Amino acid sequence: MSKAAEAENPVDIAAGRLSAAQYAENFSDVAPPLDRNSAVTEANRCLFCFDAPCIEACLTSIDIPVFIKKISTDNVKGAATTILSANIMGGSCSRVCPVEELCEEACVRNTQSGQPIKIGQLQRYATDHLYSRKDAQVFTRKPATGKKIAIVGAGPAGLSCAHGLAREGHNVTIFEARPKAGGLNEYGIAAYKVAGNFAQRETDFILAIGGIEIKNGQALGQQITLSQLRKDYDAVFLGMGMKGVNALGLEAENLQGVENAVDYIEKLRQAKDLGKLPVGRHVVVIGGGNTAIDIAIQTKRLGAEYVTLVYRRGAGEMSATHHEQEFAQTNGVTIKHWAQPKKLIGFQGHVTGVEFEYTQLDANGKLMGTGDTFSIPADMVFKAIGQTFVATPLKEQGRDLLQLTKKGRIAVNEDGQTSLPGVWAGGDCTEGQDLTVAAVEDGKIAAIAINRALKEKK
Amino acid sequence: MADITCKIAGVTSPNPFWLASAPPTDKEYNVVRAVEAGWGGVVWKTLGEEGPPVVNVSSRYGAINYGGNKMAGLNNIELITDRPLDVNLKEIERVKKNWPDRALIVSLMVPCEEQSWQKILKRVETTGCDGVELNFGCPHGMSERGMGSAVGQVPEYIKQVTEWCKKYTKMPVFVKLTPNITNILHPARAAVSGGADAVSLINTINSITSVNLDLMAPEPVVNGIGAHGGYCGPAVKPIALCMVGEIARDPDCKKIPISGIGGISTWRDAAEFISLGAGSVQVCTAAMHYGFKIIDDLTDGLSNWMDEKGYQTLDDFRGKAVPNYKNWQDLDMNYDIKAVIDQDKCIQCGLCHIVCEDTSHQAVKAERLGDTRRYTVIDEECVGCNLCMLACPVDTCITMKRVDNGKPYLTWPNDPRNAANMKKA
Ligand SMILES: Cc1cc2nc3c(=O)[nH]c(=O)nc-3n(C[C@H](O)[C@H](O)[C@H](O)COP(=O)(O)OP(=O)(O)OC[C@H]3O[C@@H](n4cnc5c(N)ncnc54)[C@H](O)[C@@H]3O)c2cc1C
Numbered sequence: 019m020s021k022a023a024e025a026e027n028p029v030d031i032a033a034g035r036l037s038a039a040q041y042a043e044n045f046s047d048v049a050p051p052l053d054r055n056s057a058v059t060e061a062n063r064c065l066f067c068f069d070a071p072c073i074e075a076c077l078t079s080i081d082i083p084v085f086i087k088k089i090s091t092d093n094v095k096g097a098a099t100t101i102l103s104a105n106i107m108g109g110s111c112s113r114v115c116p117v118e119e120l121c122e123e124a125c126v127r128n129t130q131s132g133q134p135i136k137i138g139q140l141q142r143y144a145t146d147h148l149y150s151r152k153d154a155q156v157f158t159r160k161p162a163t164g165k166k167i168a169i170v171g172a173g174p175a176g177l178s179c180a181h182g183l184a185r186e187g188h189n190v191t192i193f194e195a196r197p198k199a200g201g202l203n204e205y206g207i208a209a210y211k212v213a214g215n216f217a218q219r220e221t222d223f224i225l226a227i228g229g230i231e232i233k234n235g236q237a238l239g240q241q242i243t244l245s246q247l248r249k250d251y252d253a254v255f256l257g258m259g260m261k262g263v264n265a266l267g268l269e270a271e272n273l274q275g276v277e278n279a280v281d282y283i284e285k286l287r288q289a290k291d292l293g294k295l296p297v298g299r300h301v302v303v304i305g306g307g308n309t310a311i312d313i314a315i316q317t318k319r320l321g322a323e324y325v326t327l328v329y330r331r332g333a334g335e336m337s338a339t340h341h342e343q344e345f346a347q348t349n350g351v352t353i354k355h356w357a358q359p360k361k362l363i364g365f366q367g368h369v370t371g372v373e374f375e376y377t378q379l380d381a382n383g384k385l386m387g388t389g390d391t392f393s394i395p396a397d398m399v400f401k402a403i404g405q406t407f408v409a410t411p412l413k414e415q416g417r418d419l420l421q422l423t424k425k426g427r428i429a430v431n432e433d434g435q436t437s438l439p440g441v442w443a444g445g446d447c448t449e450g451q452d453l454t455v456a457a458v459e460d461g462k463i464a465a466i467a468i469n470r471a472l473k474e475k476k
Numbered sequence: 477m478a479d480i481t482c483k484i485a486g487v488t489s490p491n492p493f494w495l496a497s498a499p500p501t502d503k504e505y506n507v508v509r510a511v512e513a514g515w516g517g518v519v520w521k522t523l524g525e526e527g528p529p530v531v532n533v534s535s536r537y538g539a540i541n542y543g544g545n546k547m548a549g550l551n552n553i554e555l556i557t558d559r560p561l562d563v564n565l566k567e568i569e570r571v572k573k574n575w576p577d578r579a580l581i582v583s584l585m586v587p588c589e590e591q592s593w594q595k596i597l598k599r600v601e602t603t604g605c606d607g608v609e610l611n612f613g614c615p616h617g618m619s620e621r622g623m624g625s626a627v628g629q630v631p632e633y634i635k636q637v638t639e640w641c642k643k644y645t646k647m648p649v650f651v652k653l654t655p656n657i658t659n660i661l662h663p664a665r666a667a668v669s670g671g672a673d674a675v676s677l678i679n680t681i682n683s684i685t686s687v688n689l690d691l692m693a694p695e696p697v698v699n700g701i702g703a704h705g706g707y708c709g710p711a712v713k714p715i716a717l718c719m720v721g722e723i724a725r726d727p728d729c730k731k732i733p734i735s736g737i738g739g740i741s742t743w744r745d746a747a748e749f750i751s752l753g754a755g756s757v758q759v760c761t762a763a764m765h766y767g768f769k770i771i772d773d774l775t776d777g778l779s780n781w782m783d784e785k786g787y788q789t790l791d792d793f794r795g796k797a798v799p800n801y802k803n804w805q806d807l808d809m810n811y812d813i814k815a816v817i818d819q820d821k822c823i824q825c826g827l828c829h830i831v832c833e834d835t836s837h838q839a840v841k842a843e844r845l846g847d848t849r850r851y852t853v854i855d856e857e858c859v860g861c862n863l864c865m866l867a868c869p870v871d872t873c874i875t876m877k878r879v880d881n882g883k884p885y886l887t888w889p890n891d892p893r894n895a896a897n898m899k900k901a
């Protein structure tokens with residue numbers, strides 16, 4: 019590269035944009051924990067509703083009024099037990115659940131006083147308390163059954179299923195492609211939501227029940243096959259999440275600086291020193307879900323100066339919650355609606371900007387470009403327009419071993435059972451809401467079904 | 477996990493939590509819901525004689541709301557059961573048969589005549605219930621008919637009726653005491669000398685919860701007029717605890733088993749009653765406020781607390797606070813504590829200062845350092861009364877620290893400052 023060209027190179031990607039103290043602050047807990055005084059005061063606001071709408075809104079049906087009552091009487095261990103009995107990842111759910119669309123939205127206090135009970139924060143108070151205790155183990159394992167179950171994927175779905183089965187006395191082996199357990203809790207969720215190595219602490223708690231072995235670096239379709247697992251184990255549960263990422267479908271998508279949001283987040287989550295993680299001065303994020311919001315906020319907090327999130331429809335259509343959108347904006351992210359990417363602009367193989375076209379709905383409600391364009395400079399462009407399930411590990415001899423849905427995910431019945439006898443699945447690799455809490459519920463339901471099936475078998 | 481099974485006066489239950497005789501135990505439907513939810517036992521809503529109907533008025537309850545909390549105290553003007561005796565007895569028999577492990581006590585109130593008690597006991601015995609509770613406590617409606625607290629306020633009647641009951645039944649006899657007396661020991665000792673197997677207390681307290689200032693009548697207003705009712709709920713707990721403690725430590729009460737009642741809403745309340753000597757505890761208002769599901773926290777909270785303290789059974793801590801419940805003249809005159817304000821926790825509301833300044837000992841200094849308000853204790857003035865700590869809204873911001881003055885335990889009777897001792901000297 020000539021001296022002149024180097025001088026003209028507009029790309030500005032650099033590490034260490036902030037001081038160590040700023041990184042620490044930006045990636046610490048977004049919502050600091052409640053102390054006892056605030057927790058008890060808040061708990062006393064709960065009306066202890068009958069047939070409580072919050073329970074119905076919780077995908078794992080935690081008995082919320084009961085656990086809150088227990089907080090109000092300082093029976094905090096009891097509160098945590100109530101939570102974890104319904105949702106073994108109640109700790110991470112208290113941090114990552116979009117409560118404003120789930121339990122807290124359903125809270126009757128919204129109608130009565132415009133202020134829901136802070137259910138998420140109270141749940142965190144209770145579970146944090148339990149994890150800090152020496153006698154934190156509140157579950158017991160039933161006598162060993164001698165049954166063996168293989169689980170693929172140590173994400174929320176897999177871990178929840180494993181815990182449910184281990185409690186019943188079965189032996190579980192989890193095959194996990196990555197070096198660490200936790201799934202997206204460890205590799206994907208925004209760092210400031212699960213600060214302080216929480217994902218690992220929670221995984222350790224789940225494993226402490228005993229009877230669960232995790233084999234890392236074991237990927238289905240590579241080191242292991244489904245047929246072999248079916249032979250070697252009494253049942254199989256697939257909780258593989260979604261590996262694929264949707265492409266923009268533009269030319270030059272392989273320009274340097276154009277990345278999948280989830281890949282970058284993974285690097286961020288695993289970085290030992292955030293000061294060594296390079297980030298652009300100008301960042302453009304394409305997408306409208308929580309992944310888009312998360313990458314936008316996190317690059318901003320890494321020191322990117324201009325972060326623009328561009329979504330092809332309006333604020334109301336974004337799958338990111340209103341709360342998340344607002345949070346991005348308070349973090350200094352510019353959200354631009356009604357525009358779709360047309361062209362990636364590059365310089366010497368590196369992206370330098372994106373050209374967008376404004377969009378609108380036509381008379382039939384179909385999205386169309388207006389022809390009007392604009393461009394935004396970008397040192398980095400993040401694709402966050404959705405993940406997909408990759409079914410290749412389930413193919414053997416060129417054919418799918420089990421049935422997929424139209425959307426390409428594993429087809430299951432209400433018990434999580436797949437079309438293949440002895441194989442269950444749940445979490446993001448099946449249909450349903452792509453949320454941690456949904457994956458935990460799937461794992462829980464499948465564990466109940468597998469346990470029942472194994473009992474019936476003998 | 478702690479064992480919270482309960483045994484009192486020969487009656488056992490899987491946990492010490494019973495529903496008190498009141499609307500929650502009025503009929504099979506409620507009682508079955510309660511035992512299904514996990515309650516350890518019930519005292520059936522008070523039964524009366526066969527015959528003249530009991531009729532209730534409309535508008536029956538009044539309540540005290542305090543600081544935004546509903547039903548800190550509840551008051552009622554209801555009577556004993558208004559359902560026919562034989563219907564109740566049939567239901568009681570069925571419940572006991574279907575739920576043999578739960579305590580089922582039948583509360584009774586009939587006129588103060590020997591045959592009345594003989595007659596009803598005979599009928600109740602056929603149900604297979606675990607015991608009877610003599611309701612000498614209801615302060616309204618029934619006392620005007622010579623029953624309830626009209627009996628409970630006369631120790632001789634209590635003794636007499638208890639003796640009749642012991643004569644006519646082998647079932648354990650619980651005597652339920654009214655708090656509407658000056659000294660709870662008189663009725664309690666009467667029950668003991670009458671041969672009671674246990675006492676239950678407290679029933680409700682005479683009360684007017686509020687006056688409707690538009691209608692100029694006490695609540696609950698019945699067509700423009702109100703009557704006094706019986707007060708219960710969290711507000712009465714301190715009164716009940718004191719009466720339970722009095723009986724537990726009284727030698728003449730001979731360690732009679734106690735079923736503690738009055739304002740019990742949490743596992744902690746229950747633990748307090750048991751530590752002051754109660755065998756089982758009974759709950760009414762808390763259930764009437766939230767429904768039967770509160771039993772979950774009551775049992776789980778009690779058992780978690782026991783685990784934490786290393787108590788394996790209820791007997792491990794039952795009555796443990798009784799030896800420490802003494803009278804004023806037994807207290808240590810040399811014990812010295814002073815308030816300490818944690819400046820890091822202080823939110824600068826100034827309540828500690830103003831309560832001390834206006835109503836106590838002017839021992840909390842208020843200063844302004846620019847914009848900062850600073851409150852500090854003047855040790856020489858602090859008498860260790862606790863008021864600032866009690867008024868402080870922040871948990872553990874103000875604590876009372878002991879001053880180690882090296883002085884021995886000294887009671888007032890032995891204190892040289894006592895005038896009696898000065899004369900001696
Ligand atoms: C960026 C981002 C942010 C999110 N934020 C939130 C949030 O704030 N709140 C929320 O509720 N949800 C959030 N989600 C969604 C949530 O993380 C997922 O719904 C949840 O993790 C799904 O759990 P799972 O167990 O199904 O899958 P995953 O968590 O994806 O776990 C799957 C596991 O399987 C392993 N695996 C995959 N393929 C194989 C194979 N072939 N062999 C062996 N192992 C394999 C993976 O390595 C992984 O460990 C977010 C998702 C993303 C991507």
Ligand SMILES: Cc1cc2nc3c(=O)[nH]c(=O)nc-3n(C[C@H](O)[C@H](O)[C@H](O)COP(=O)(O)O)c2cc1C
Nearest residue numbers: 496497498522552611679708709738739759760761
């Ligand atoms: C509406 C109502 C009706 C009651 N009826 C009876 C009764 O029939 N017999 C009785 O012994 N006590 C009766 N009580 C008193 C309760 O059993 C109990 O002693 C009292 O309420 C104190 O307990 P608590 O503070 O938990 O409510 C009644 C209480 C209420 C609120």
